[in-house]
Amino acid sequence: MDIKYFDHSATTPVDKRVLQAMIPYFSEKYGNPSSTYSIGKENKETINLCRLKIANILNARVNEIYFTSSGSESDNLIIKGIAFANKNKGNHIITTKIEHPAVLNTCKKLEQFGFRVTYLAPKPNGIVDVRDIERNITSKTILISVMYANNEIGTIQPISEIGKMARKNGIYFHTDAVQAIGNIKIDVKKDNIGALSVSSHKFYGPKGIGIAYINEKIPFMRIQDGGHQENDKRAGTENVPAIVGMTKALEISDSELVRYNKHLKMLRDYYVSEISRRIKYIRINGDTEKRLSGNSNISFAGVEGAKLLYELDKKGICASSGSACSSGFLNPSHVLLAIGVPKSFARSSLRISFGKSNNIEDTKYLIDSVEEIVNRIRM
Numbered sequence: 001m002d003i004k005y006f007d008h009s010a011t012t013p014v015d016k017r018v019l020q021a022m023i024p025y026f027s028e029k030y031g032n033p034s035s036t037y038s039i040g041k042e043n044k045e046t047i048n049l050c051r052l053k054i055a056n057i058l059n060a061r062v063n064e065i066y067f068t069s070s071g072s073e074s075d076n077l078i079i080k081g082i083a084f085a086n087k088n089k090g091n092h093i094i095t096t097k098i099e100h101p102a103v104l105n106t107c108k109k110l111e112q113f114g115f116r117v118t119y120l121a122p123k124p125n126g127i128v129d130v131r132d133i134e135r136n137i138t139s140k141t142i143l144i145s146v147m148y149a150n151n152e153i154g155t156i157q158p159i160s161e162i163g164k165m166a167r168k169n170g171i172y173f174h175t176d177a178v179q180a181i182g183n184i185k186i187d188v189k190k191d192n193i194g195a196l197s198v199s200s201h202k203f204y205g206p207k208g209i210g211i212a213y214i215n216e217k218i219p220f221m222r223i224q225d226g227g228h229q230e231n232d233k234r235a236g237t238e239n240v241p242a243i244v245g246m247t248k249a250l251e252i253s254d255s256e257l258v259r260y261n262k263h264l265k266m267l268r269d270y271y272v273s274e275i276s277r278r279i280k281y282i283r284i285n286g287d288t289e290k291r292l293s294g295n296s297n298i299s300f301a302g303v304e305g306a307k308l309l310y311e312l313d314k315k316g317i318c319a320s321s322g323s324a325c326s327s328g329f330l331n332p333s334h335v336l337l338a339i340g341v342p343k344s345f346a347r348s349s350l351r352i353s354f355g356k357s358n359n360i361e362d363t364k365y366l367i368d369s370v371e372e373i374v375n376r377i378r379m
Helices: 016-022 038-058 071-085 101-111 130-135 159-168 240-255 257-278 305-314 334-338 360-377
Strands: 065-068 092-096 116-120 141-145 172-176 195-199 210-214 282-284 295-300 349-353
Touching: 016 240, 038 065, 038 240, 065 071, 071 101, 071 141, 071 172, 071 195, 071 210, 092 101, 101 116, 130 159, 159 172, 240 257, 257 282, 257 295, 257 360, 305 349, 305 360
Parallel strands: 092 116, 092 141, 141 172, 172 195
Antiparallel strands: 065 210, 195 210, 282 295, 295 349
């Protein structure tokens, strides 16, 4: 069966150019970067060059880029590291109810250590109100964490405004940019970002590698014991092939960003307009303008999301009803509930996230399939 993949928010295939860049570092350039002999030193230089390239793309300093295993590890490293390092200044953290579990569960864990966390609901369109964040600041607030773009409904937050407000109030600002990177041009200085989390496999790089950007002026402590890699902030032998691949993927996405977004938006808009025209009793979740170009999240009245996904899979279509980390669970999406979507609609959502391999023929097949299945299984 020919697979039609529409779940690029969950993961993306590795770009062939990225794979080619990685291959020599598996069996030819295999030295441990911490070694003192030449093949180790060469890989250390490769890592440092990758760090410089990434810093230039993000408009950061090279010593502010740390390599991790994933976006989830980056979230943990940043949020816990900043919280514990600044506990003498305060114990209050502000975040939102629509964050990825990597942020929400990290914050919940910190509550066990005496931290107080405020979880704010966004407006019904999925956009966080900056004034609402500022109203909840106290003299004990040390960190604000708001995701750049939501993984389920694709809404893009006013990151620069939040960062500016945080700086004005002397508070550190972190954003989970896992969904944004590769889709939005990110400038940590222009966007007033103090710390940022990135995961390679969301922008056609390898899995198992991520970035934590942390402004050099922000104190944070290591949360993992071991060696002295990553400026003594993150232990473990560096994954050189993955670092090389991620850097290559980021360079490609940065250079092709405009064309990529134009392609995704064309497919997404066609899909949404056709579904809206052909199928009655639907709900489009999230702001229709301030969202990722390739994201669509639609609820279908009288349809069980799990059943819809099952039927789509039988037709060779890969899609999602929400975060990939939550698949298998029939509970309604915490993101949709947070923006006021009724439970019946929250359970009937279909997230489609387009990628560069999708084309208009794929999209027509998707539209026809969704229409046929919804009309057949609707209760």
